[in-house]
Amino acid sequence: MTGFCGSPRRKGNTDILMQTVLDEASEKGFDTEMVYLSDAHVGFCKACDACHLPNGKCIIDDDMESLVQNMKESDVWVFGTPVYWWGPTAQMKVFVDRWYGFYSDNLFKNKKAILVVPMEDTDEKTASHVVGMFQDSFDYVGVELSDVIVADGVRNRGDVKERPELIQKAKDSVSKVVVSKKAKTAKK
C-alpha cells in the first residue's frame, strides 16, 4: 500500500490521517510506503501528446517515472490532499494530470484506492469537487475507490489528533479494502 501525500505540510492533518491508514495496514500485513509529492519533482503536463504516439513516452524528465514505479508496485493506493480553494492542492493536481501519459495502460486495472481529504470547512459539500474529481477519474481508468475520509473542521497542523472519530475512520478504511478484496476473490 502506497500513500501519495499531496499536502505540503509535514505532520499536518493529511499526513497524520494517511500515516494512520498506513500504520493500520502495516499491522494487517501490508507492506507500506509514503511518498510526499512536495518532495518530488513533477512537471506540468504540456499536452504535447508525445505520450500518445505509437510507442510514445512522456518527454518530461523528472521524478514521474519513479512515482509510476511506486504505483505499479502496490495494489492499494492512498491519496491525500487537503481542500485548497474547493479543489486539490497543486502538487496533487500536477501528479494526476501526468496520468494522461499512461491511463490506458493496465497499471490502473484492479487497483484500489482510499482517499483522505481534510479541510477547514464543516460543510461536506466543500469537499465535493475533490471527491468528485477522484471518483470520476477512477471510474474512467478502472480504479475502485474503496473508502473516502473527509475530515472536516480541521485547520491547524495536527488538529485531527483531537478528533478520535476521524482517526478511527482512517483505521477502519483498511478493513474496507480487505473486505472488497475478499469479495472480489470469492466471485472468481
Ligand SMILES: Cc1cc2nc3c(=O)[nH]c(=O)nc-3n(C[C@H](O)[C@H](O)[C@H](O)COP(=O)(O)O)c2cc1C
Ligand atoms: C492555500 C489554502 C487554501 C485553502 N482552501 C480551503 C478551502 O477552500 N476550504 C476549506 O475548507 N479549507 C481550505 N483550506 C484549509 C485546509 O484545507 C486545512 O487547513 C487542512 O486541514 C490542511 O491540511 P494539512 O494539515 O494536511 O495541510 C485552505 C488552506 C490553504 C493553505
